[in-house]
Amino acid sequence: MGRRRKPWMRDVNGILLLDKPEGLSSNHALQRVRRLYSAAKAGHTGSLDPLATGMLPVCFGPCTKLSHYLLDADKQYTVGMRWGARTATGDAEGDVVEENAVRPDADTVARTAQDFVGEIGQVPPMYSAVHHQGRRLYEIAREGGEVERPSRVVTIYALQVGVQEGDILPLEVRCSKGTYVRTLVEDLARACGALAHVAWLRRDAVGPFAASAMHAMADVEAAAEQGAAALDALLLPPSAALTDWPAVTLDAARAFYLSRGEAVRVAAAPSRGRVAIYGPGNALLALGEIDADGMVAPRRMMQLPA
Structure with a gap:
């Protein structure tokens, strides 16, 4: 029920x-x-x-x-990178597990940060929601355990270094889904010969x-x-979530056929790629793509009012 x-x-x-x-x-x-x-x-x-x-x-x-x-969707963050210690969780909530006194200068950090722009491999932190044999990693971590985690490919589109304030260096990060900012901070610090963890984190943007x-x-x-x-x-x-999708608007007749799962021909449609499909009254009918015959084909029916 x-x-x-x-x-x-x-x-x-x-x-x-x-x-x-x-x-x-x-x-x-x-x-x-x-x-x-x-x-x-x-x-x-x-x-x-x-x-x-x-x-x-x-x-x-x-x-x-x-x-x-x-x-x-892609995400954008600002994060405070605190030098001097690595923690169990990668952020300020975890116990300190390692310390050192290395404080890289701004030029070193900015130069090293560019090595992380593009596709990189990341090992998910133990304090994450990733599944391992039916359990979340953070559940295992809270019991004091640790398991091997395969590296995952993520994309860092931009990584900008801010102005140091005390032991905290602000960073601006624009990245793909699945990126762990805590891991990025730890890896960047390690590449600079130092230790660091996340002091604070703010998500500024999601997708559009x-x-x-x-x-x-x-x-x-x-x-x-x-x-x-x-x-x-x-x-x-709903349309606000799809502003980066090309839009196709159908008249009532074409909307009817598309609602039955049929591809339709639209004169002003893009020649290829994914599209957001709207009907009369600007209702979001479906998410689709242009098929091999140049037709607008539904791939996920939505039927959302405007």
Whole structure:
């Protein structure tokens, strides 16, 4: 049987770009926001550690169908790299396991950072949600265990070094999905002959979403006091998640055939690649691609209202 809907729940459709506060897990932030919206269905796209702050896209209702695509999106972070110690977790919450007094100069760090731009291999940290033989790595780590982890290929698009303040060096990172910033900080420090861990971490952007579109938890709570209309005014439409996808708009007849899984011909469609497919009223019908015959073919039906 499906989960019974509670009387206070309502249908919500859209995307909230929450500025997650420090000290709150992503799931706790999600549940708090869901209660404020009285939403029947909600999910977040990409966890942030409790230590981290910044962009946590929360998808409501039908928009949860877009979660997978946002999980796969590129990310942008600013991070404080604290010299002098490596910790068990790679961040300020873990116990110090190794220390040294090496403090590389700014030129050395900036020069070394460029070696990490492009495709690199990363070994996931033990304190991560990666599965190993049916268990999360962090569960094994909390028991004092450690297992061998295969390296994964990720892409660092940009790595900029900021101005040192005390023992903390700020970095700006633009990277692909699956990148562990804690591991990047440790590996960069090691390449400089030093030790470091994450002092603070902020996610500034996810995919097409900019930092300026985020809302603090306090803003959401204030809107909740004003009612559902004020809350819904904070939401972005489904199309906001797909601004980097070429768009194809169908008339009613073509939308009908496409909704049955059939490819359709559209005169103004791109010649190849993936497309977001819209119908009458700007409803998001499907995500698709241009097939070998130049037809617009659905690959994932959405049927999301505008």
